[in-house]
Amino acid sequence: MTALTSPLGRLRWTFTDGLTLVGRELGRLRQEPGQIVAALVFPVIMVVLFGYVFGSAIQVPDGGDYREYLMPGLFAMVTFSAWLGVMTRMATDASRGVMDRFRSMPMARLAVPFGQTGADLLTGLPMLAIMVGAGLLVGWQPHRGLIPTAQAFLLMIVLRYALSWVGVYVGLAVKNDQVADAMVPLGLPFTMLSNAFVPTDGMPGWLRFLADWNPVSALTAASRELFGNPGAPSGNVAWPLAHPVTTVLLWSAALLVIFVPLSLRAYMRRGR
């Protein structure tokens, strides 16, 4: 046992304890193979469902293939579902007393939020990979070469990580797994209210405004641009959709700047 006293020791233990908590998430998955299967099958179902059900009815603006149009939206949807999982896990730990046990142990304090967000990132990658596979199978593909493609995925990962800190904060704030579970369905309208599945042009003005400024739309637009998929907005376009990559980066930075300190404070605050 090395003490947690020196800054270097603290850093090391934050990392080691964080890894232990990542291992914990993997261990939980191992206990629930059903969940793994569900998590892996889900993207495939989404691709098939949206690709063929909506695809049969929706006209892509510049006459492209709907499934080419859809995949960036689905990538965005998966990215934005991440914070819900983190929130539920944090809230469950908080309500079951596991969080208190962590706090009463001589472990690195920052390990819990960092471990939790790190675990989400790790478990998110295979899901993304499956989604890519499903997309390729139904005829989607990136058209602009390696670098832009990598940039698109990097954007998703950066935003996903930033969002997972929102999950940490909200989970710590609600402290109740039932409330957290009840909040999960709220994620759906949030992703639907965007350009992920349909162009925003047809929406009534106020709704279109919300959809255009929704970060889901920015991520979708950014990936369409970087993958060279159809659906690039034309005409009078809202600022976030005209500069989608910058918008996504700004969103990520803003979320991190706001929610990392908030979460750390909420986690370390004593007195309740």
Add this chain to the structure above:
Amino acid sequence: MTDPMVVAEGLHKSFGNTHALRGLDLSVPRGTVCGVLGPNGAGKTTAVRILATLSDPDAGHARIAGYDVVREAGKVRARIGLAGQYAAVDEKLTGRGNLRMFGRLSHLSRRDAHRRADELLERFGLMDAADRPVVGYSGGMRRRLDLITCLILRPDVLFLDEPTTGLDPRSRGEIWDSIRELVADGTTVLLTTQYLDEADHLADAIAVIDHGQVIATGTPDELKATIGDRLDVTLEDPAALPTAMTVLNTLAGTEPTTTDADRLSVTLPATGLRLADIVRELDHAGVAAADVSLRRPTLDEVFLRLTNREEPVQ
């Protein structure tokens, strides 16, 4: 070392308008079990959370093994184990998985964490269930796992917040046995409970708290002695009631209460009156008793008596 392991002095804690603690004092000598008794909302959990460094007091201070719970929280954490009011384990992991994880988080090496997990599972009878996810555990098994999770680092002080609430008598007995074993190893235990018999069985000393203050302390016997023994007499003939009343009044120094037409009871001061003396006195007065019984009060009675009062005792 004779210094107490747990010391709390004048702890205050408010949540909004609720004064959960108003000047709580506690002292637990090394290697003993202190039972903290109190009705719902008395402030038990609040006190335990402060002692376990989870929350800061508004006023007053507390030391564990000589370390201040606020200023030296890290050192305190290295020496305590906390089993909260609800089993705080990861339900989706197996019992073994939980112990290994908490072992690693306690900064044991992987090998030591695995070895310690097996040792604890074996010693506390959870080996058979070790590889099942905790969701499938019974309430008793879950509490036991929660308890042994606190033991990974062999803590000097163990805080148990209502360790057996909601358990059936058998599981409760098993938890009690485990706690006794720990005390035999020299662990100091602070245990909160609403079950008086639990405190009676386990605690060397009891602190009764109500409205955030300690209103009585002592060994279980001392506390029982404060309210005296209870004498119940059932008469053969209800007509003898007035005479019996007079006899008992003289013996006890207080007015007996009639619980039935032919039954009366009175609290005797702890004077060492024996059953035989009482029967003889009744006999002298010509009262035929069908049944006379003298019994120590239960801690429940002590508790009810104490917590009904408005002003602190002593």
